Amino acid sequence: MSTEVPVGRRERVRAATVDEIKAVALRLLVEEGQEAATLRAIAREMGMTAPGLYRYFPSHEDLHKALVADTYDRITAVLAQARDGAEAAQATEPMLAAKPLVVVQLVCVAKAFRDWAAAHPQEFRLVFGSPVPALAQDAEDPALAAGNRFGALFTEIFLRLWAEYPFPVDPDDALPEALAVQLRDYRAVLVELFGEGAAALPLGAIDVYLRAWVQLYGLVAMDVFNHLHFCLSDAGPFFETSLAAIGRSLGIVYVPEK
C-alpha cells in the first residue's frame, strides 16, 4: 500500500528541482506580484531557460495549480498549529481561560486564518482570489484535494463543538426543501469523511456552520482585497467584533478585548 519510494538519485535530484522551481515561483509571486512569476523569470533566477521548465511542469498553469495546492497545505499546517496551541493560548489570554477547549480552538483558528491572510496577502489572493478551478471538479486535482483538507480542519472542529455544545437550531423541515436536499447530500459527505457521528447533525446546524464560514471568508477576503478601505483603515478590531458575532451564531460567547 505504501507508495514505493525506491528511487535512484535520478529522481531525487528531479524532485529537488521541482521543489526549487516552486520555491522560486512562489518567491517571485510574493515579492514581485502575481504576474511577475513568469516562466522566463523563474528560469533566469535558477540559471536556466524557460523551455527547460517544461521537463517539470506541462504548462505554466499546472505550475500555478501546484503552488495553489502547496499554499493550501501551508496554511492548513499553520491553522493546525494554532488549533493545537489552543491550550497555551488559554493560559496566556485571560479572555479564553474559562472557555471550553473546542471553543478556544475555533477562536484561535479563525484568528490565525485572518492573521495569515493579513501577513500573506499575495498567497491569499493566489488561493482564494477570483480564478476558481470552476468546473474542474477533477477530484484528482491536487489543489482541490488540498482545499478539501483545508476545509476539513474547520469542519472537524465544528463537529466537535456541536457534539460537546450543541446550540438550538430550527428543525429540518423549517428549511426550504431545495436547501434541505443539498444539505443532506453534504451531510452524507461529512459522514464519509468524519464517521457516523456526523449523521446526527441537524440540517439547520450545517446551515449555520456554512454561514459562519461564509462570514469568515467574506471578512478576510474583503480585508485583503481592500474592499473595506472605504470605511475602515484597519480591519483588525472589526474582525474582533465580527468574530464575536459569528461565535454568537454558533452559541459561543466571545467578548473581544477592548
Place this chain on the structure above:
Amino acid sequence: MSTEVPVGRRERVRAATVDEIKAVALRLLVEEGQEAATLRAIAREMGMTAPGLYRYFPSHEDLHKALVADTYDRITAVLAQARDGAEAAQATEPMLAAKPLVVVQLVCVAKAFRDWAAAHPQEFRLVFGSPVPALAQDAEDPALAAGNRFGALFTEIFLRLWAEYPFPVDPDDALPEALAVQLRDYRAVLVELFGEGAAALPLGAIDVYLRAWVQLYGLVAMDVFNHLHFCLSDAGPFFETSLAAIGRSLGIVYVPEK
C-alpha cells in the same frame, strides 16, 4: 454648473467611438472571458488596429478601469430599479406584503444584487474580483467614485431603516476603542454624504451594518467564485436563509419561502 456640451460633430463621433470600444471590450470580456479582451481583439472586432485605440485610452489598464466604473454604474442602476420596484414586489409576493416599505426595499436590493451577480459572473469578477485599486485612493478615479455611488445605495436604505425601525445595539463604549475611532470617522463621512441625520447613528449600528454588508458580499462572492461548490450545487436557497439571518441581525423578520 451644467457641463457645457458645445461640441462640434468631431467630439461627438469621438464619444461614439469611445462607447463602441467599451461595448466591444465588455462583450469580449463577458463572452470569451477576461483575458480575451485584448487590444488587438477589440480593434479587430471594430475593423481597426490596436495602436488606434491609444487615441482613446492611454493604456489597456485605463480601458479596464473605465469598464469597471461603467459596470459599477450599471449594477447600481439595476439595484436602484429593484429598490423602486419594492412596492410592486410587495403586491406580488405575499411574504413581503405586511412589511414596511424600507424593509422590502432592502430585501429586494439584496436579492437583485445576488441575481445580477449570478447572471453576470464575469462582470462581477471584473468589479469585485481580487485586483483592487489597492492604494489607488486617487479620489478622482472614476471607478472608485462609481464604487462609492454603489455603496451609497445600500447605505441610504440602511439609514432610512435605522431612522424608522432602529434595533437594539450595544452602547458605543462596548466597542473596542480601536474600532470606535474608525467608526466615528466613517460616521463623519456618512454625515457628509447623507446629512446630519447620520450623526445620531450609534457606532454599534454601523458595526452591525458593515457586518451585514460583509456577509452579503461574502455570500455572493463565494457563490460566483465557486467557493461553495464543495457543499452546495445551487446557492440560491442558501442565499434565502442567509438573507433571513442577515435581516435578523438588522432587526428584520424575513422568512424565506419554502
Place this chain on the structure above:
DNA sequence: GCCGTAAGCAAACACTGTTAACTCCTGCGA
C-alpha cells in the same frame, strides 16, 4: 563501459501591450 534517456538549450511561432513615424482626411476658422 556502453547506451538510453532525461536535462537543458537555441530558435522559432503566435501572441501580448506599447511606441514611433508616417499618411490621410476632415472639420474648423478665416
Place this chain on the structure above:
DNA sequence: TCGCAGGAGTTAACAGTGTTTGCTTACGGC
C-alpha cells in the same frame, strides 16, 4: 469657399509572454 492644423488611423517595430520543435550533452542504470 478654401487652407490647413490636428486628429484618426496605419505600418513597423520592440520587448515581453507561453509554448513547440529539434538538437546536444551528460549521466545513471544495466
